[in-house]
Amino acid sequence: MTLSIKTNILSHAGMFIIFLIYSSFSDAACQENNVYIKPTISELQFASSAAGKGGMLSSAWHEATIQLSCTDMPTGVGAQYVYNYFMKPTYAGSSTSFEGQNYALWSTSDPDIFIIASIAKPDGSFSSITSSEFDKTIKISKPDANKNIQEPIRVRIRYLSTKSSLKPGLKVINEIPLLVGVVSGSGVACTARPGGLTDCYSRVSPVVISPASFNVNRVSCTLDAPALVKLRPLNISSLPSAGATVEVASFQLGASCNKSPVAYNVYYSMTDVNTPSNTSNNLTLAALPDQASGVALQVLDDGKAVSFGFKGSLNSIGMMATTGGIKRKMLNVVYIRGNEMVKPGKVNAGVTVTLAYE
Template sequence: MQNACNTIMEKIMKTNISVLFISMCYSSVSSAAAYDLLLDIQPIVYSAPENSVNIGGSLTGRWDIQKNQSMFCSYNPGIDLETISAVQAASGYNTIFESVSYDVFNTTQTGIGWIMGGKDGGASGSWTPLLASGETQVFPFPGGLPSYPQPGANIRLAYIRLPGVLNAGKFTLPAQDIAKVKCYNNKTLIETATIRTAAVVMTINARSCRIQTGDQTLQMGTLTRQDFSGLAIGQNIEPGNTATLNLSCDKDVIPFVTISDNNNTANESNVISLSSPTATTTAKGVAYQVFYNNQRQSLGPKSADKGTLNQFPVGQVTTADNQAVPIALQFKYLKTDETVAPGDVNASVTLTFSYQ
């Protein structure tokens, strides 16, 4: 049987009403007034492997700013409903941060989003997330007064890792309005305050690797049915053929890889399906499997995200810049049926690298 297994490499960088506890201080006010909040975030520097932060994780591992606003609106006889709503586009992603579920919003940079939460201006209360749609009720809160002239809150924001390439370099996220605080009395909108961010300088020093080897076609050789006759179903023909790949990596990086079936991207088994974009398969009763360090590897999605299903390391942490990292993958025939029919055996996989 004649066969070619094409190993293709590519680097893919891939509601409900909530309640917010508000602290209050009384002041006699006879007219409406709104008090905007500016989040002036300090410069952010990200120096880590490109995929070391999980999707949905904080770039810095913490909240990037927290501010107390003593009041957003002021009105006598009082505010009986205060809500907050987003004015920026949501990313479609959700993340759990400090046990609270947050909707993630887009920035102007790929791979970077943000989340925002608020809570009682004092020490009590729990954090309430800014939601992607609708107005989130922030006042009144359970056990509090039914109305008050000057409700305020703590507000905090963090930048979050989203799918996509982290572009290395220094750039500025522009100043923008991110949320509106609306104050009501007897269902009438009295005033609207704005929460906005100042321009934020970010420096991305993402460490990664460069693929030194191009696409490969691995010739698996010609076999006969007799070669499979002594094998039980599920056994491989040894030793198989090796595809050697090379990376050049920055210091302090651990390269990982996910192997994906190009014929069936949902394939999460350890058997590569027989077909490829450029060649058909006519043989029966056989398949291919891939091994790394003599360990059979299962297939996964084309994603560089940390923690991708069936992702595995292909080296130790690098100790120098431009360090060469060779990778040897063994591809072996697998007997899948007692009856083996002759013909061509073709398959195609993609390798997606992740740098952690």
């Protein structure tokens, strides 16, 4: 009889314990308030100077923290918890490399502008989100003695353009739902995956990127150079053999530029007026009735002959500060003797100068 009574009590106690565990899972909950990534103007400095070249528009990561705050979480010895996340933007179908990691490109409301995203791992380092990571997990800490989980998960994004030429003007990026997530644990049913996250263990804060707007400005510089450079007279004896050079003039080349959110390099290139296709170091002399022959003109930049033609012939004037201003460089003009006999006469040549920025 005593044995029979003990068996009944143990059976009843077992049922009671199972009921408590079920109740604990049912009452467990995590917060559901939206978390916003709010890009600032100071974090979008690159965007203002992106006209004509595209590339990275964010000068810093735009970041927010999901503060997991879950209560009444089961604390069994084998309890394991993870944060599952699912990306919401449209995958653009391509990727890019940045800071040594590969990132998926996600579409925005502007067809020329995309975002890349990463999420922090438990060790604090960030892992890029790639196109294959539509549903991934991050292991999180176990509940404390009060059955609570308090854990931050950092998420960050950057804007960029894959266009080699981004048109100037105001860019407005609408609000972007970035990701949604759930906390799930071992032994807890999560019957639906990304398409039905409401059926999972506990939803947590969706991450949303707030609307952002910025101006893409075209860098503006004005060329400062003389319209005419006079060459001093020269005696043929000053050029005794082929390849000999003599300086006959010097002039300043400058660029006057407006303010910019970021510093940038100012470059120039020169094109031969008489032969625009010329890519050598020697200018073509204009055809004149009493034209000299056997010599050519070169423009020297720090002692090096300038190559003509735009492609592959950019030369630096200097780095322009964000305040703008004027940068100048002194150039020299020399005669150079060719292999043929030198014939005295007049010399006339010309260049057009193009400014470029980076």
